[in-house]
Amino acid sequence: MVAPTIYEQLRDRIRTEQPVGLCTVIEGPSVGAKLLIAPEQPAQGSLGDPELDRIVARDALAELEAGRSGVRHYGPQGQTTPEDLIDTDTVSVFVESFARPPQMWIFGAVDFTASLAKVAKVLGYRVTVCDAREVFATRRRFPMADEVLVSWPMPLFVQRGHELGQRDAVCILTHDPKFDVPAVMGAVDTRVGYIGVMGSRKTHAKRMDRLAEAGLTEAVRIDRLMSPIGLDIGARTPEETAISICAEIIARRTGRSTPSLRDGSGAIHSAP
Amino acid sequence: MREILDDIERWRQNGRRVAVARVVNIEGSGPRDPGAAMAVNEDGEVAGSVSGGCVEGAVVGEALAILHGDGQPKLVTFGYSDDDAFAVGLTCGGIIHLFLEPLNW
Known part of the structure; x- marks a missing residue:
């Protein structure tokens, strides 16, 4: 059996009203890369770096809990402190939350x-x-x-x-x-x-x-x-x-x- | 995305390629929040919207260019401060940042 794609997993969770978050690199080295997150499940896909994936997944779960969507900026390995971001390429990630309906x-x-x-x-x-x-x-x-x-x-x-x-x-x-x-x-x-x-x-x-x-x-x-x-x-x-x-x-x-x-x-x- | 899934699925089942545009950021007054989404298939059919109707026409053009061109995702900005790239503005005076990509993931 073919494993479901990121899109198919997203579609199925939205349709069954299970909370899910979709993270997409919109600026940086791998534009378009995806990470799909859901509570109590391993993240699917990758944004191009395992440490970046870990940090973004953590943030995206919190955003999902609050039902918020927006753009977040990171260093190439998920750095978030301003000093670490000086003189380095940043990665902009659009974190989109599909919270369960109210x-x-x-x-x-x-x-x-x-x-x-x-x-x-x-x-x-x-x-x-x-x-x-x-x-x-x-x-x-x-x-x-x-x-x-x-x-x-x-x-x-x-x-x-x-x-x-x-x-x-x-x-x-x-x-x-x-x-x-x-x-x-x-x-x-x-x-x-x-x-x-x-x-x-x-x-x-x-x-x-x-x-x-x-x-x-x-x-x-x-x-x-x-x-x-x-x-x-x-x-x-x-x-x-x-x-x-x-x-x-x-x-x-x-x-x-x-x-x-x-x-x-x-x-x-x-x-x- | 929720409200355009049925259209996307119908197109996919008919073997049509699809591009998706999502609002990722709004500056100033904007009609739709981040996450508002619009899908365009290779025949130019449209589902959903990303503004109050101000930029949809231009988004269709951008989406078709992606589907019939290099297929590379891109960030597109519409708004009054954007005088060179696009002759399309928002009547509300806000700036809207969209991410366009082919649905190939």
């Missing part, structure tokens, strides 16, 4: 869920819909989701909460304290980058009381909640609401100041 977990199989799942797919999320009610949490209602789970929130957080990181999002749309209190409690114990919780200002106030009873009292943890969820753009339909939620996720990530519903007061839906 995840969005949506709790509550309601009308808003289908719209949010659709918009999240457009943005490249891997979408999980979770609800304890078997009649609502069906594949047929959410064909756009990557996964539909009939489960209470806690088992999911216990099993897979460790997977969530800065690029991921948890959106809690149930408005039912039985379900959204454990979902919030599970989410604040993860490293997830965004936690949004749906509800009117009244629902929100009641929910905060219940969350306090459940032990959510520290300001730093409460501050992670975007509740009520979404930007204050006057969204009314499920589709518009989905846009307001996703726009808030983007704004939180980029650190732009935009009017979130959380930071205002008064009715969320003014009369049309």
